[in-house]
Amino acid sequence: MTDPRRTLIAVLLDRSGSMETIKSDTEGGFNAFIDQQRAQSGDARVTLAQFDTHFEIAYADRPIAEVPPLDLQPRGMTALYDAVGRLITDVGADLAARPEHERPGSVVVVVLTDGHENSSKEWTHDAVSAAIRRQESEYSWDFVFLGANMDAVAIGAKLGFSADRSITYAASSAGVSGVFASTADYVSRKMAAAPGSTVAGFSDKDRRAAKGQPA
Numbered sequence: 001m002t003d004p005r006r007t008l009i010a011v012l013l014d015r016s017g018s019m020e021t022i023k024s025d026t027e028g029g030f031n032a033f034i035d036q037q038r039a040q041s042g043d044a045r046v047t048l049a050q051f052d053t054h055f056e057i058a059y060a061d062r063p064i065a066e067v068p069p070l071d072l073q074p075r076g077m078t079a080l081y082d083a084v085g086r087l088i089t090d091v092g093a094d095l096a097a098r099p100e101h102e103r104p105g106s107v108v109v110v111v112l113t114d115g116h117e118n119s120s121k122e123w124t125h126d127a128v129s130a131a132i133r134r135q136e137s138e139y140s141w142d143f144v145f146l147g148a149n150m151d152a153v154a155i156g157a158k159l160g161f162s163a164d165r166s167i168t169y170a171a172s173s174a175g176v177s178g179v180f181a182s183t184a185d186y187v188s189r190k191m192a193a194a195p196g197s198t199v200a201g202f203s204d205k206d207r208r209a210a211k212g213q214p215a
Contacts, residue, residue: 001100002103002105002195003043003101004105004195005042006042006044006103006104006106007044007107008044008045008091008104009045009064009108009110010047011046011110011112012083012109012110013112014112014113015072015074016051016053016078016113017052018078018149021171022114023074025177027070029179029180029181031070033180033183034067036188037064037191040192044064045063045064046061046062047060047061047062049087051079051082052076052077053079054079055086076119077118077119078116079120080115080117081123082120082123084111084132085123085127085131088135091109092139095107105196106195107141108190109135109141110183111161112146112179113148114147114149114171115148115149131160142199144166145161146167146169148168148169152167152168152169164201167182167206167210170210170211170212173212174212175211178208181209182206182207185206186206
């Protein structure tokens with residue numbers, strides 16, 4: 001049996017060159033997101049991966065109390081499909097290698113990007129969608145998609161993300177702050193729920209906040 005008190009939060013952050021304009025806002029939003037999860041009960045662990053043309057895991061399965069402030073260094077292009085595929089594969093392999101009682105009862109994958117796919121070489125749109133559906137149906141993973149400069153609900157749906165857990169945010173200080181706050185609220189509710197249970201996704205209020213609009 002998996003550990004019902006343990007949650008793995010796997011975050012995939014876009015660090016392509018276009019993120020330079022919201023670098024500081026993204027760092028602050030991520031740090032505030034982590035601070036809110038630290039205040040929750042239970043055993044939360046964090047995996048952080050960043051991507052541009054290349055994919056890199058900054059740290060894996062780190063206790064949330066030991067997560068350092070984010071240092072985002074924008075560069076390169078947007079290999080979104082490769083990054084999502086690699087994250088699912090790497091996290092899945094890591095969990096499969098552990099005894100069952102050391103595996104988290106809940107896995108939440110958060111993907112944040114400010115641009116469309118433009119440079120993947122290994123993974124296709126269909127392969128990513130199939131991988132997401134498999135992890136959701138077989139292992140009850142949750143996938144959250146945060147997208148700027150796009151219709152994140154439509155793009156997320158095509159990639160296999162649920163519409164109620166996909167959200168468009170404005171590439172501005174207010175938008176980044178709002179989307180991280182809404183995501184923090186969702187993950188907090190997920191951590192408090194029983195493993196495998198359904199938790200409501202983003203509300204209309206969340207979507208307005210992510211666009212920098214008044215509640």
